[in-house]
Amino acid sequence: MKMWSGRFRQPLDEKFERWQRSFPFDCILIHYELAASRAHTRALALCGAISDAERETILSGLSQIADRAKSIASFFADPDAEDVHHFVEKQLVTLIGDTGYKLHSGRSRNEQIATDLRLYVRDSIDTLQGLFADWMGAILDRAKQAGEAAMPAYTHMQRAEPVLVAHWLLAYIEMFLRDASRLSDCRKRLNLCPLGSGAVAGATLPLDRAEMAAELYFDAPTGNSIDATSDRDFVLEFVSALSQTALHLSRWAEEMLLFSTQEYAFVSLPEPYSTGSSAMPQKKNGDLLELVRAKAARIIGNQNALLVTIKGLPLAYNKDLQETQQPLFESTRTMLTMLPLVTGFMRSVEFHLESMQKAAQSGFMNAWAAATYLVRLGIPSRLAHEQVGKAVRLCMEKKCALEDLSLGQWRAINPTISKDIYKELTLPAVLAMHDVVGGTAPVRVVSAIQEARRRVDEIRAEAPVPTVA
Numbered sequence: 001m002k003m004w005s006g007r008f009r010q011p012l013d014e015k016f017e018r019w020q021r022s023f024p025f026d027c028i029l030i031h032y033e034l035a036a037s038r039a040h041t042r043a044l045a046l047c048g049a050i051s052d053a054e055r056e057t058i059l060s061g062l063s064q065i066a067d068r069a070k071s072i073a074s075f076f077a078d079p080d081a082e083d084v085h086h087f088v089e090k091q092l093v094t095l096i097g098d099t100g101y102k103l104h105s106g107r108s109r110n111e112q113i114a115t116d117l118r119l120y121v122r123d124s125i126d127t128l129q130g131l132f133a134d135w136m137g138a139i140l141d142r143a144k145q146a147g148e149a150a151m152p153a154y155t156h157m158q159r160a161e162p163v164l165v166a167h168w169l170l171a172y173i174e175m176f177l178r179d180a181s182r183l184s185d186c187r188k189r190l191n192l193c194p195l196g197s198g199a200v201a202g203a204t205l206p207l208d209r210a211e212m213a214a215e216l217y218f219d220a221p222t223g224n225s226i227d228a229t230s231d232r233d234f235v236l237e238f239v240s241a242l243s244q245t246a247l248h249l250s251r252w253a254e255e256m257l258l259f260s261t262q263e264y265a266f267v268s269l270p271e272p273y274s275t276g277s278s279a280m281p282q283k284k285n286g287d288l289l290e291l292v293r294a295k296a297a298r299i300i301g302n303q304n305a306l307l308v309t310i311k312g313l314p315l316a317y318n319k320d321l322q323e324t325q326q327p328l329f330e331s332t333r334t335m336l337t338m339l340p341l342v343t344g345f346m347r348s349v350e351f352h353l354e355s356m357q358k359a360a361q362s363g364f365m366n367a368w369a370a371a372t373y374l375v376r377l378g379i380p381s382r383l384a385h386e387q388v389g390k391a392v393r394l395c396m397e398k399k400c401a402l403e404d405l406s407l408g409q410w411r412a413i414n415p416t417i418s419k420d421i422y423k424e425l426t427l428p429a430v431l432a433m434h435d436v437v438g439g440t441a442p443v444r445v446v447s448a449i450q451e452a453r454r455r456v457d458e459i460r461a462e463a464p465v466p467t468v469a
Contacts, residue, residue, distance in 0.1 A: 022322050023081040028329060030069050030076075032119040033084050033112065034062050035468035039212040040107055040195060047206045049105050058103055061096040062088075084116070085109045106205030107198065110229040110317040114194040117328070119216065119468055121238050124332045125187045126464035131339040132180045133460035136173055138346040140456065143169040143449055148442050150427060151266065151356035152365060161368060162360035162430055163440040165353065166449060173452045175248040180459050182241040190234035193218035197225035200316045216468050230316040232324050236306045239331045243303045246296035246335070249342060253289040256349070260286055266356050270348035273341070288345055295334050302327035361427050364392050366402055369430045370421065377416050387413050 011017075038059060045055035065088060068075050081087035092100035143166035151168060152159040193213035196203045202225040203209075209221035222228035259266035269286050277283035305327045309320055367388050374384035388402075390413055395402055403425040410417040423429060435441040438448070 020319075021081070022083045022325065023076075023078065023087055025326055025329060026084045026113075026116075027076045027087065029084050029113075029116040029120055030088070031066065032116040032123075032468065033088055034066050034069075035119065035216060036112060036115045036195060037062055037088060037103060039215040040207075041103060042215065043196075043207040043209075043212050044102070044105055044205070046208055046211065049205050050102050054099055054102060057096050057099050058092070061092045061100060064095055065091045083109070083113075085112050106203045106207060107195070108200075108229070110199050111194045111197040111225075113321075114197070114229055114231065115216075117232075117325070118190050118192075118194065118218075118234060120332075121190055121234055121328070122187055123468075124336070125183045125238070128183060128335060128339070129180060129459055129462065129464075131336070131343070132176060132183075133456050135339050135343045135346070136176050136180075136452070136456045137460075138343045139169050139173055139176075140449060140453055142346060142349075142351070143173075143445075146351065146353060148431075149351075149353040149357050150360035150431060152359050152363065153440075159359075159363040159365055161440075162365050162427055163434075164431065164442060164445050165351065165356060166445050167440040170445065170448050170452060172248070172252055173456075175251075176245070177452070177455055179241065179245040179248060182244065183238075184462075186234065186237045186241055189237065191217075191219045192222045192228075193220070194222050194228040196221060197228040200229055201225055226316045230313070230318070230321070232306070232310055232321060235324050235328050236303070236310065239299070239303045239306055239328060242331050242335050243296075243300045246299040246338075249338065250293045250296035252342075253286075253292040256345075257286050257289045266352055266359075268350040268352065270345060270350070272348060273345045288341060292338060292342060295338055299331045299334055302331045357427075362401070364395065364402060366425045366427075366430045367392055369424055369433055370402055372433060373421055373424045374414060374417070377414075379414065379416070 041050070041055055041058045041062070044050045045052055050058070068091075076087075078087055078090070081090060089100060089104065092103060146165035146169070149165045150162045151165050153161050153163040153168065193209070193216055195212045195216075196207045196209035198204060213219070213221045222231075256267060258264055260269050269284055271284070273288040274284050275287045277285065306324055309323050313320055370391065371381070371384040371388045374387060375381055379387070391402060391405060391410065394409065394413075395405065398404075403422055407417070407419055410421060424433075432441050435444060437444065
């Protein structure tokens, strides 16, 4: 029996009935639905809508459903269940009889799905934060292992200045710390309970909304029943945060792919996360990295689908909102499976530190250091820039590096230059010159690693909400 069939005289068109069902995908919410139903059951008893005996009977039935959902593979094979709410009611009535129908007293599926989705997103955020901590921990381990090894940093895809390998890796840490922060912010905003909102105007029974919220570890009830039943901002915000994470992972994957080519030869792809070619025996392909780039496109596409679905909806609940579930579930599943894989990759990838160090000492990447040396002699910055540019042009003509120019050649460009310039052009001096917070000077990078480790440990140490499932 449908949960709404009393008004209708004709059955649904069979094809439409199958087409409009959400149970094939919203069955993933079963344990959140059961948790919310337990809270609603106790609220019904507190306000006198059901007896204590009926409360215990319903709670026992819900527990049996939870056990079967965990242990019976074919449990969800129900071709008639319209959605997860209908499925639970059907199962409950089968187990305890007509008393099961009393569970729906004073509530609507509109508030149920809004509650289930908030619980799902909250639980997903808690899981993702732990995976973020693992991922960033793997990056920090590699940064520490790299020590004072250097590499070229690039702007416009051209070699710019030398930086520590650790400094390059810490750039990704900053990205993912922001991602973790966005998830934390999203969690705070979503942690309000829609139970008691009814279909649109609020419950018709004097339910204790604060008690239901507390049982489910929400901070408080939602403030407006119209908004509560139609709000999917938290879904959009969550998938938007996942989109930025996917974007950052895609940028990381692209750099790792570039650096693994023979043209760069900075890293070697780990075999457990690579594949071969069916035609060319010598190939080792970075399939994991390539799929990370592609998965980012899927998540970003899901974000766009959510925006377009919600943008024109009038208040309050509309069936369109059912279409927000699959983009949410797919994006979450993608990120939950992707983070452990990239973590394993980062722990396994081989960095060719000697090659990176060698590359950091070519391409006139000490040119700005030479200009800075002139600035310290009192030469205006713009003139210093021009004079070093002339030195670079001379080196290109002579096919040598800046440090290979004779003192006479330097003094022909600027007579105030002394032999001290050669010390300033060495790789250690160039790195140490960037001695500011956030710079690549080794002493700063050591401190940055320590601070990043502290921030990652804070994320890991945040106690997740006790599970409601």
